[in-house]
Each structure stands twice: as C-alpha cells, then as structure tokens.
Amino acid sequence: MDVHVFRSSFVSYESTASGICPVIASHLAGRLCYGARYSFPTHSIRTDSSSRGRRAEIGALRGNSTKSRRRYSAYARLLLASTSSLFGGRAALYHNWLLHLGPAIGFKIEATQHIAMTYVSKPLFFIHPPKCGGSTVISFFDLNLDRDKFINFVWGGVSQEKTRERFLASGIGGGHDPIGIHRDLKMPLEYCSILREPLRRQISHYWFARNGKNGGVARGVSVSEAEALAQGGELSLDDWVGESCSGKNLFVQMLSGHGRVNRESLELAIENVRQHIPTVGVCEDMSDFLLRLCGRTGMRLPFFIRTNVTEGVPKECSPLSERAREKFVEDNHLDYELYQYVCDEIARERESYGAIYTRAIEAVRQIQRRIDALDNPYIYTGKSNMFGFDENHLRMVREVATSADLSPIDAYIELAQSRRRECGDLFDGFVDAVNDDMVHGWAVNLSVPDKCVPIEIWVREKLVATTLTGNPRPDVAAAGYASERCGFAVRLPEEAQEGFRVKIAGSAQTIRSAGTWQRGWHMA
Known part of the structure; x- marks a missing residue:
C-alpha cells in the first residue's frame, strides 16, 4: 500500500479579483483535512471527497455588503501522491493552527469530519x-x-x-x-x-x-x-x-x-x-x-x-x-x-x-x-x-x-x-528435501523479493554451512511469489548427519520445515 497524503493542483478560478479567498485557497487547499468546512467572515473553504477525486471549494458566505456577496471560487483536485510522512503530517498542523489561531483573524471551522492521513507503507x-x-x-x-x-x-x-x-x-x-x-x-x-x-x-x-x-x-x-x-x-x-x-x-x-x-x-x-x-x-x-x-x-x-x-x-x-x-x-x-x-x-x-x-x-x-x-x-x-x-x-x-x-x-x-523506524524483513520458504548429503529448498524475502536470502545450517549451537538463494524456482513464482530465483541447495558436512536446523542468517524468522532434521527425516 502506497504512502498517501493530499496535495493540491488548481485547475481554474471563476474570478481573478484580488482578495483573501483566492490567496488562502492557493496556499491551504492542499493542506487542509478533507471533510471540513473552514469559514472567514465573507468566505468559506469546504473540502470533501467525491467519486471523481478530492475537491476543495472556496465560496462566499452571505453578508450584508455587496462585496461580501461577491462569489470567489476555485476548485482544487487533491491528488493522492506518495511522499514522506513528515510532509504529510503538516495537514493536521495546518488544521489545528486554523482551529486555534483562526478566530483572531476572523477565521473559524464550522464543522469537521476528519478522515485520517495514514503513513503506513505496508498493509x-x-x-x-x-x-x-x-x-x-x-x-x-x-x-x-x-x-x-x-x-x-x-x-x-x-x-x-x-x-x-x-x-x-x-x-x-x-x-x-x-x-x-x-x-x-x-x-x-x-x-x-x-x-x-x-x-x-x-x-x-x-x-x-x-x-x-x-x-x-x-x-x-x-x-x-x-x-x-x-x-x-x-x-x-x-x-x-x-x-x-x-x-x-x-x-x-x-x-x-x-x-x-x-x-x-x-x-x-x-x-x-x-x-x-x-x-x-x-x-x-x-x-x-x-x-x-x-x-x-x-x-x-x-x-x-x-x-x-x-x-x-x-x-x-x-x-x-x-x-x-x-x-x-x-x-x-x-x-x-x-x-x-x-x-x-x-x-x-x-x-x-x-x-x-x-x-x-x-x-x-x-x-x-x-x-x-x-x-x-x-x-x-x-x-x-x-x-x-x-x-x-x-x-x-x-x-x-x-x-x-x-x-x-x-x-x-x-x-x-x-522517529518512525522500519520493521524487519519478513520471509517465507520451505525445506523441500534432504538427500545425498544435500539440503534443497527455497526462501523469499517478502519485503525485498529481489534480494538473495542467506541460508545457514546449524548443528546445535555451531554454524556448519552457509549458502545464498538464487537457483531458479519457476514453481514458486507460479504459486504467486514475487521472486523466481529463490532456490537453494547446500551440502551437509559429516557432523550434520545426526541432526541440524536450517536458519535465515540475521533473522529470527524461519522457513517452514526448517528442522530439526536427522538422517533425511524432518523431526516435526
């Protein structure tokens, strides 16, 4: 899932007359929480969502003067774009600034229906x-x-x-x-x-x-x-x-x-x-x-x-x-x-x-x-x-x-x-068979599918063999995984004959049927 924030790109103005409404519109439309209505004494900014995309509308509120009844409006499509969480986080800050400092300049928020801006890079x-x-x-x-x-x-x-x-x-x-x-x-x-x-x-x-x-x-x-x-x-x-x-x-x-x-x-x-x-x-x-x-x-x-x-x-x-x-x-x-x-x-x-x-x-x-x-x-x-x-x-x-x-x-x-830190990589894989002193299987780094996975063979607390994935496995790709070159085969030393485990180097994540194995049998 992409990182989604909201930005604006103005399409047209109905009026080019100078005034606070177009200025505020051009500066803030892409930074306000949509589903909110922001109001000046003579103008309002209302942001909403529709089936055709996100839209911000700036229109005049009814007033006593002729000038206040003049309608300025502009339409902005709020484009869904990928960017950093720090930029996206400003929307809430602009909203909050208007909420608390706006009344000093005659600006108020009449009603708000907040829809969150999420910065989760994965489901x-x-x-x-x-x-x-x-x-x-x-x-x-x-x-x-x-x-x-x-x-x-x-x-x-x-x-x-x-x-x-x-x-x-x-x-x-x-x-x-x-x-x-x-x-x-x-x-x-x-x-x-x-x-x-x-x-x-x-x-x-x-x-x-x-x-x-x-x-x-x-x-x-x-x-x-x-x-x-x-x-x-x-x-x-x-x-x-x-x-x-x-x-x-x-x-x-x-x-x-x-x-x-x-x-x-x-x-x-x-x-x-x-x-x-x-x-x-x-x-x-x-x-x-x-x-x-x-x-x-x-x-x-x-x-x-x-x-x-x-x-x-x-x-x-x-x-x-x-x-x-x-x-x-x-x-x-x-x-x-x-x-x-x-x-x-x-x-x-x-x-x-x-x-x-x-x-x-x-x-x-x-x-x-x-x-x-x-x-x-x-x-x-x-x-x-x-x-x-x-x-x-x-x-x-x-x-x-x-x-x-x-x-x-x-x-x-x-x-x-x-301070947000990224999570560790997630893996999947399988030890298919152990025969003729060879361990055969596959492993995929789900977080970075093109990256080779380092495989280790352990006997109790001792590392006895290593290899990298990279062998062709079209059957794995056909099953829906994002990598085909994910197979591995590693030769077992003599000391591994009485029992060993297969691990992913540097990770607590395991692959399925990883061990313990003894004399070609998986000891589930």
Whole structure:
C-alpha cells in the first residue's frame, strides 16, 4: 500500500479579483483535512471527497455588503501522491493552527469530519487475541477511516480469497490469527496487537461464554465445547481457569506463531515485537495503545467506542479458588513474562517522549471521557463486528473529538512520525528435501523479493554451512511469489548427519520445515 497524503493542483478560478479567498485557497487547499468546512467572515473553504477525486471549494458566505456577496471560487483536485510522512503530517498542523489561531483573524471551522492521513507503507494487520478489547480497537479504525475499511479476517474455506481481495484493497484488517498471515498473503505486512493481564482475560472469557457471548450464540455465533459447557452451567470458573480453557500461553502462541510453545517460542515472540509488531498495547490502557498507534500510522483520532463488554458479570468477588489461580499462573508463566516485557517496553517508550506524551495522553483521556458519556448502543453487543458501526454514531463521536483541542495530540503524532523506524524483513520458504548429503529448498524475502536470502545450517549451537538463494524456482513464482530465483541447495558436512536446523542468517524468522532434521527425516 502506497504512502498517501493530499496535495493540491488548481485547475481554474471563476474570478481573478484580488482578495483573501483566492490567496488562502492557493496556499491551504492542499493542506487542509478533507471533510471540513473552514469559514472567514465573507468566505468559506469546504473540502470533501467525491467519486471523481478530492475537491476543495472556496465560496462566499452571505453578508450584508455587496462585496461580501461577491462569489470567489476555485476548485482544487487533491491528488493522492506518495511522499514522506513528515510532509504529510503538516495537514493536521495546518488544521489545528486554523482551529486555534483562526478566530483572531476572523477565521473559524464550522464543522469537521476528519478522515485520517495514514503513513503506513505496508498493509496493517491487527492480531486480536480473544477478550482483549479487540472489538473496541476496531471502533478506532472506523472512527479514523471509512466504516468498511477495516477487514475482519475470515480465513479458510470459500471466503478466503474474498477476504484476501478486500484486505489488499483496504490495507487495514485483522482477526484472531497469529503472526504469519504474511505468508498466506505472500507479501510483507506490518502488525499491531493488544494484550491483557492473562488471568483477567481468562476470567472475562468464562463469563462471556457463560452469558452466551452477549447474545451471539442466539444469533448463530460458533462456540467451542468448553464454551458450551460454561453456558450450560456445567463448567465452573475454577474448572475453566484451572484448565486454561481460553488458551494456555495464548499470547506467546499468537505472537510467535507456534502452536506448541516453549522458552524458544517466548524468545521468538519478543523478537517479533521488536522487529515486526512495533505497536503493542494492553487492554487496561486502551487510550495509551491508540495514541501510540496514531503515532505509528499517522491516524489522528486516538479514541474508541467501548464495545462488546461482557454483560451480567457478577459484581461480587470472584469465587476463584487459590488452587486454580496458582495452577493458572504456573501453566501460563510464558504469557506472564511476555505481558511484563510489553508493559516495560511501553513504560520506556512513554518516558522517551517526556512531557509531549504526558500532555497528549491527558488530552486523549479528557476527550475520551466526553465520548464515554454519550449514549452507546454497542457496549454490550458484538453486532458491530458483523454489521459495522452506524455512520451517524461515528459522526457524533467524531464531532465530539474534533471540537476539542487536539494540538497536544498532533504534537505527539508529529514527533512519533519523525522517529518512525522500519520493521524487519519478513520471509517465507520451505525445506523441500534432504538427500545425498544435500539440503534443497527455497526462501523469499517478502519485503525485498529481489534480494538473495542467506541460508545457514546449524548443528546445535555451531554454524556448519552457509549458502545464498538464487537457483531458479519457476514453481514458486507460479504459486504467486514475487521472486523466481529463490532456490537453494547446500551440502551437509559429516557432523550434520545426526541432526541440524536450517536458519535465515540475521533473522529470527524461519522457513517452514526448517528442522530439526536427522538422517533425511524432518523431526516435526
């Protein structure tokens, strides 16, 4: 997905008369947030979008004088162009300057419907662990983008190709899928995710299952065997938590991509956070997560509509026994380590921004309290995931947000954009066979397809052989990958006969069936 910002190129003027309107138009039309109406005492600038492209219209407001009734107008097509995030970020700053300093010169913004300018250079995939506030996060995307832009992934079966097409067209999506969807799509992605204190998430899932998933079961939403037993009252909270029915070490599973996890999986999950999931938040502080996500993507409204909160959870103390609690903590110790690592990294990132972050998050929390005070038809329902949020409700929330002072938030976003780092390269590949002391396979750098991939053979902790991809593999290109010269073949030394692993040099990313191999057999 290209980096999109808005610029202007004037086509014509209806009047060449001198005056403030054409001057302002020529200077600002390409720098204002479209979907807004900007008004002088005698003139207005209205930006909008249409099926034929982006357009800015400058027209006179009605006044008492003859001069004020004279109509100056100009039309500007706001061209979608690729440029740096720093240039694009100025649109929000111009908008904010007009919002706060404009009244001093008789300039005001009558109404604003902000559509975000995003600077994500690759499609963004939201890894959504169950019962971590993911439905609420989706409301953030709907507030910043068109309501149908976020694609809920339904991966597998007849809908797989349709989901893929919609996601590639939109560039924003997510689902209950672990890291690795880039392999299925055969293209590089950027990931984001959100975690939650593991025991709280487990308990929340129990009560969610117990009440029929906020009416979802009655609407035909699928349930697991454990969820069905919980809804029928045949599975107690102790049983659910003690057996980790909502997933054991689920966060490590989803952020490592491993189905069965161990210490190595935790290390891979942490490395993925460092290299491929630059924005990870915690459900306990949704505003912080969304503010940092705005800093990463360039979206401007770090707000949400609280959605799909479990209804009917007992208000009294949980009847969870200490035995079940201790067993859960022991069984899920890898998740606790990952959760703590993320919390520590968030604290370090906040500290690095100092007062700029502090002022921004205070502004976010103040505006979010105003949003929370609105009537909310989605708080106890997951229908928004199926049918989206009502556009009128989204518009009402946007109006609350954009009527406030967003300058501290804009300042943080601008600084975060200037510090934006690129993610590590993503790979895919396969070890096809081991025979006659040779390892055969292929590997593709999805981020830079023409770049050769360095392959290493390891025996325990010792590097024993290396090679580069470059052999012709037309079958790989025919399968939809962007590179044909991606094959490799490397001879094994004698010491590798009793067991070895295939790795990509300098990356925690692995290729499929990479090891361990023994005597020509893959030890899965």
